[in-house]
Every structure is written in C-alpha cells, then in structure tokens.
Amino acid sequence: MEQYQAKVQNLSASATLGLITTVFLGKTSDLMNLNMEAYKEYGIDIKLVVDDDLNTETLMANNSGIHMEDGIVIERVSEFRNLSKSDQLKMADRIRVMAGSSPSDKLLLLQRLKKKGQVVAVAGASSRDSPVLEEADLGFSVGENAGELAREASDVIIMGHRSVTNIFPILGFGRxxxxxxxxxxxxxxxxxxxxxxxxxxxxxxxxxxxxxxxxxxxxxxxxxxxxxxxxxxxxxxxxxxxxxxxxxxxxxxxxxxxxxxxxxxxxxxxxxxxxxxxxxxxxxxxxxxxxxxxxxxxxxxxxxxxxxxxxxxxxxxxxxxxxxxxxxxxxxxxxxxxxxxxxxxxxxxxxxxxxxxxxxxxxxxxxxxxxxxx
Known part of the structure; x- marks a missing residue:
C-alpha cells in the first residue's frame, strides 16, 4: 500500500481492513483532516476518545459531524467507567466522544465494543496507546513522530504529515x-x-x-x-x-x-x-x-x-x-x-x-x- 504511505506489519490486517465497523481517533486535530461524510457512507462509526477537556472535544465533534443526534458525549470518563458491565455494553455503541480518557479507559471501551461484535480500528501515535493498539482488531500508528512502542504494537504504520487522511482510502482498499x-x-x-x-x-x-x-x-x-x-x-x-x-x-x-x-x-x-x-x-x-x-x-x-x-x-x-x-x-x-x-x-x-x-x-x-x- 505504498500509494497510501502505509506499511503493513501484520499480513492478516489486509483482510481485517475490510471488516472495520468502528474507528477510534485520539486527537482533535485528526477531525479536520477527515472527510467525515465518506466514513458515514462506509457505515463506519468514528469515536473520539481523548484525554483533552470536554469543551474542545464537543466543539470539534459538532463541527465535524461526529456528534450525531442519537450519540452520547461522555463529559467525565467516570460516567462510563463506573457503570455495570451490562450498562457499559448498552452504552458503548452510542458513545461519540469520551473526554479525559486514560489508556485503560480506551481499552475498556474497546473491549466492550468487541464484545458486541464490532470490529474496531484504533489510530494512535503515543507509546501510551500501545496496549490499546495491541488489543484492537486493527492498530494504526500514525505520523512520522509516532512512538516506538506504538509502532511495534500496530498492524499498519502510516507515514506523512497528513497520515490520518490516509486511513479512509486504506479502509476502502480493505473493503x-x-x-x-x-x-x-x-x-x-x-x-x-x-x-x-x-x-x-x-x-x-x-x-x-x-x-x-x-x-x-x-x-x-x-x-x-x-x-x-x-x-x-x-x-x-x-x-x-x-x-x-x-x-x-x-x-x-x-x-x-x-x-x-x-x-x-x-x-x-x-x-x-x-x-x-x-x-x-x-x-x-x-x-x-x-x-x-x-x-x-x-x-x-x-x-x-x-x-x-x-x-x-x-x-x-x-x-x-x-x-x-x-x-x-x-x-x-x-x-x-x-x-x-x-x-x-x-x-x-x-x-x-x-x-x-x-x-x-x-x-x-x-x-x-x-x-x-x-
């Protein structure tokens, strides 16, 4: 996938690419770089799971179209973390933004989505994201400055300053x-x-x-x-x-x-x-x-x-x-x-x-x- 500036580290990822139903993004800046309507056409849910404050995330989500009417914005991650397992499973699909999230919170949401049958891709750049990238059905490490641990834990490495933008055509190739x-x-x-x-x-x-x-x-x-x-x-x-x-x-x-x-x-x-x-x-x-x-x-x-x-x-x-x-x-x-x-x-x-x-x-x-x- 050289045309997408991507390196596949796990060969099975080529088949998994076509099954993705949900993508985790970890930075607000990722949402300007995407063409969100294309993701909707593909039937892919975008979830913004970050450690930033709520006001910034909500604004970015609304501007990008990620905050849909039936979606949920988690103002404090404890609202999700402290729920029972059954309530977490009920809520997981509807979450659009989860602010103030630690790597363990991301991992918890990922596990609940996979339990419901979702096939989840995670985009990350920090070494702190490596546990989530390993657990995901498909892990993307994005950007030239991605941490070494994040790269090792990823199935696909995407290079370039507009690396997040390439996730969409790569998922299209997999589909x-x-x-x-x-x-x-x-x-x-x-x-x-x-x-x-x-x-x-x-x-x-x-x-x-x-x-x-x-x-x-x-x-x-x-x-x-x-x-x-x-x-x-x-x-x-x-x-x-x-x-x-x-x-x-x-x-x-x-x-x-x-x-x-x-x-x-x-x-x-x-x-x-x-x-x-x-x-x-x-x-x-x-x-x-x-x-x-x-x-x-x-x-x-x-x-x-x-x-x-x-x-x-x-x-x-x-x-x-x-x-x-x-x-x-x-x-x-x-x-x-x-x-x-x-x-x-x-x-x-x-x-x-x-x-x-x-x-x-x-x-x-x-x-x-x-x-x-x-």
Missing amino acids: CVCKNIQKFVQLQLTINISSFTINYILLLSNMREPIGLLELLWVNLIMDIFGALALAQQSPITEIAVDRPNLGEKGSQYLTKRVWTNIVVQACYQVTVVLILYFKGKWILGTNQKVLEAMIFNFYVTCQVIVLINARGIQCGRMKNNMFWVLVAAMAILQVAFMEIMAVLSHMERLDLKQWALCVGIATFSFPLGWVAK
Whole structure:
C-alpha cells in the first residue's frame, strides 16, 4: 500500500481492513483532516476518545459531524467507567466522544465494543496507546513522530504529515479485498455444492454421474484461475461497496445471509435442470446419450460463468472494467476448445450451433434468478 504511505506489519490486517465497523481517533486535530461524510457512507462509526477537556472535544465533534443526534458525549470518563458491565455494553455503541480518557479507559471501551461484535480500528501515535493498539482488531500508528512502542504494537504504520487522511482510502482498499474474497467464496461454494448434490443423487440412483472427474477438474481450473483474476479487477476506491459489514463472528461476515441466498438459489437451479435433462433429456430434446451428456456439461459450465458475473455484482451494480469482460470471454473461448477436444478424447459428442444456443439459453435464466436473490 505504498500509494497510501502505509506499511503493513501484520499480513492478516489486509483482510481485517475490510471488516472495520468502528474507528477510534485520539486527537482533535485528526477531525479536520477527515472527510467525515465518506466514513458515514462506509457505515463506519468514528469515536473520539481523548484525554483533552470536554469543551474542545464537543466543539470539534459538532463541527465535524461526529456528534450525531442519537450519540452520547461522555463529559467525565467516570460516567462510563463506573457503570455495570451490562450498562457499559448498552452504552458503548452510542458513545461519540469520551473526554479525559486514560489508556485503560480506551481499552475498556474497546473491549466492550468487541464484545458486541464490532470490529474496531484504533489510530494512535503515543507509546501510551500501545496496549490499546495491541488489543484492537486493527492498530494504526500514525505520523512520522509516532512512538516506538506504538509502532511495534500496530498492524499498519502510516507515514506523512497528513497520515490520518490516509486511513479512509486504506479502509476502502480493505473493503474491496473483503468483498472480492466474499464473491470468490460464493463462486466456489456454488460450484462445489451443486456438483456434489448432482453426483450424490445419481450415485444413490445407481446412475453414472454426468459431470465426471475430468470435467470437474476443468471447471475448477478455469474458475480458480480466471474467476479469481476476474473478481480481483474491481477498483479499490471508486467501485467498492458501501454497505456496513455485518456484525458477529468474522467468518460470518464473509458468508452472509445474502451470499448464502445467492448460493442456494443458483445451486438449486443447476441441480434441478441437470437432473431433468439427465432423466428426461433424451425424450425432451430427441437426442442420444452422448449429445445429452455434452449438453449437460456445457450448460453446467455456462452457469458458473453467469454465477461469476452475478457474484461480481453482489454489492456494486456497475461493471465497467474491460479486463473483467476480457477474462469472461477467455473462459468462453477455452470452454469451446475444451468441448471440441472432449469430443475426440471422451464419450461426449460434438455439439452443433443449435445445441450450443440451447445450453447457453437455459443457463441464462441464472441471471434473473441472481437478481431476484439479491
């Protein structure tokens, strides 16, 4: 992340960046340097947790937009510190400014937020902040004059005189990485769930599987290589999703309810069509077994390409990136070549243009299903 003047000390921070829901700032001067509306669009809460007096903090918070109507300004840190644990948990989300805070007070608020499922980033420069930076899901040490202990305790070091400003694009980069991982997971789970279900049902029926080992290896090969490259083409800033990450265990933030809905809908459609074609295809299409198996496999691969296109649009509607479509076209060309090779080397029959059009036509119903699932 050289363009942001940032050094990543902990590699896992690249994934955590995309899950951040709350950011602690430790200085009033940090709030002029930020564009606060952008944080709101990202669904990120900003909390000013400092040791300065209340009047200065309240003024800065109001001017920056951090002090929202439903927020709480802690005038004396004892108002929070002396509460019961359950009351602290209830209040923690609504705190916008907490003045007069010691490092232990910051740590207490951080722990309460994490207990509620928040993923918290802390920006600090003083060595006194090192315990909080270590406890945070993501610790930023900011500025060229950051203390040595703060740097050692941080996951990311940001240099430069406007270092706090760079937190926003860095979080945007992380959000993009998170969403791309989510999309790739959706693609892979759809392939594996549908193929396993198809083959398991036919195994129970004492029937030969229509999608054999070689065909499955081919699907996974092109989707692992070209699918991953295609999903990685999304711009880290201009095209990123602005949805607030779901709270809860970190694994569930990738496999959200929305993602599972997409997986189930697409897998069910693929399984249903393949089984209908397998058991009734010769009668419906008036063709032989070799042509039928070639059509089933071709339909199945085409569905995965459409799932890839749908997956790219999980959180962003625009798909302007030319390289993405070049990679999709490359997958289509490779599939044509593979089908021609398989017609020579295996039990499959070569498909004519009408049969190709039928495979693609049936597979394209995955598009409206994907839109409905979203």
